[in-house]
Amino acid sequence: MMRTCSITMEESEAVLEEFKKEVLASMEPPPGLSVEGQLEIYRKMAVIRVFDTRVKELWKQNFIYGLAHSYVGAEAIGVGACAALRDGDYITSTHRGHGHTIAMGGDLKKMMAELMGKYDGYCRGKGGSMHIAAVDEGMLGATGIVGSGMPIAVGAGLTASVLKKDFVTVCFHGDGGTNQGIWHESINLSSTWDLPVIFLCENNQWAISFPYSQAAKNPRVADRAIGYGIPGVTVDGFNVFSVYAAVKEAADRARNGEGPTLIEAKFYRYIGHFVADDEHYRDLASNEPWGELDPVRRMADYLVESGTASQEEVENIYVEAQTAVEEAIEYAKQAPEPSPDTLYEGLYSPEFLQSRGEDI
Ligand SMILES: Cc1ncc(C[n+]2csc(CCOP(=O)(O)OP(=O)(O)O)c2C)c(N)n1
Numbered sequence: 406m407m408r409t410c411s412i413t414m415e416e417s418e419a420v421l422e423e424f425k426k427e428v429l430a431s432m433e434p435p436p437g438l439s440v441e442g443q444l445e446i447y448r449k450m451a452v453i454r455v456f457d458t459r460v461k462e463l464w465k466q467n468f469i470y471g472l473a474h475s476y477v478g479a480e481a482i483g484v485g486a487c488a489a490l491r492d493g494d495y496i497t498s499t500h501r502g503h504g505h506t507i508a509m510g511g512d513l514k515k516m517m518a519e520l521m522g523k524y525d526g527y528c529r530g531k532g533g534s535m536h537i538a539a540v541d542e543g544m545l546g547a548t549g550i551v552g553s554g555m556p557i558a559v560g561a562g563l564t565a566s567v568l569k570k571d572f573v574t575v576c577f578h579g580d581g582g583t584n585q586g587i588w589h590e591s592i593n594l595s596s597t598w599d600l601p602v603i604f605l606c607e608n609n610q611w612a613i614s615f616p617y618s619q620a621a622k623n624p625r626v627a628d629r630a631i632g633y634g635i636p637g638v639t640v641d642g643f644n645v646f647s648v649y650a651a652v653k654e655a656a657d658r659a660r661n662g663e664g665p666t667l668i669e670a671k672f673y674r675y676i677g678h679f680v681a682d683d684e685h686y687r688d689l690a691s692n693e694p695w696g697e698l699d700p701v702r703r704m705a706d707y708l709v710e711s712g713t714a715s716q717e718e719v720e721n722i723y724v725e726a727q728t729a730v731e732e733a734i735e736y737a738k739q740a741p742e743p744s745p746d747t748l749y750e751g752l753y754s755p756e757f758l759q760s761r762g763e764d765i
């Protein structure tokens with residue numbers, strides 16, 4: 406008989422208990438991360454939270470076309486990873502890329518305009534939610550095709566290696582992505598050639614309606630690193646400091662010519678897969694217990710409880726995030742629609758067109 410993928414309340418609580426025992430780590434800033442750095446991390450997490458919360462509302466009001474996948478609950482991963490990078494480093498993204506773009510310093514107005522299909526958007530309104538590329542920010546592109554960011558990350562790694570540059574590339578992907586053939590090819594090639602790529606699996610334990618526990622016999626993604634002869638580590642994906650520390654160490658190794666690392670940031674998607682997901686595949690109440698690990702609240706609580714910032718400072722940062730997102734929404738609503746004669750703009754790079762003697 407076909408097995409259903411439904412997760413009950415009891416099962417969810419058992420998975421949460423296991424998570425607490427095996428993965429949950431206490432909030433401790435890694436050495437060298439300044440107070441300013443910690444506040445900037447919180448600011449970006451707050452912006453992502455507000456941005457993607459508003460995206461869902463705007464989608465329902467028909468301001469945003471196509472689909473949108475929220476980064477709510479995953480903020481610690483994108484922000485922790487990108488905070489550990491240097492200027493000149495790169496990332497590749499997934500279908501869930503708003504958080505990655507903001508974490509790399511993306512412009513909220515250009516992002517929101519892109520989501521609304523406007524000409525002022527990052528991709529002139531052609532990419533939408535799932536295809537923002539912000540190359541100047543080091544964000545090489547989100548993509549609706551699961552796994553398709555991986556070979557781009559390998560290509561960036563090969564570029565660094567051939568040109569003897571010391572930039573690294575973080576390849577974000579989901580647990581679902583780990584079962585694509587391209588995942589194995591990308592890691593194998595990177596490890597064989599010692600490329601400076603960090604494979605960062607955002608293991609939210611679900612691929613749409615399919616739980617990872619039913620998609621692979623071994624629940625630990627990081628174990629797969631053994632097969633490629635590279636280090637593999639599982640970290641608390643609700644804890645921004647854990648992600649930061651793991652990526653920092655992996656980036657140091659990569660810059661040193663020691664090749665890739667596989668990082669599994671384990672957490673749990675306790676919201677819908679995309680903005681219109683009714684989550685028929687699981688008991689909705691089973692999401693609730695996971696809310697206690699909310700990464701944005703954990704970071705806010707840490708900042709206050711450790712005396713790093715006052716309650717008021719932390720609240721102000723959140724309010725500023727709300728203001729910035731509202732400004733971006735207003736900007737995007739007023740921004741012009743693309744005219745039909747811009748249809749072919751931006752399809753090829755200026756360098757490519759020049760090489761063919763064509764107009765840019
Ligand atoms: C090649 C390909 N197959 C299937 C899909 C449909 N699809 C979109 S998102 C998704 C699940 C991806 O799961 P995961 O990689 O864990 O990312 P998450 O959504 O959990 O962040 C699937 C199967 C797709 N977009 N591309």
Ligand SMILES: [Mg+2]
Nearest residue numbers: 579580611612
């Ligand atoms: Mg997933």
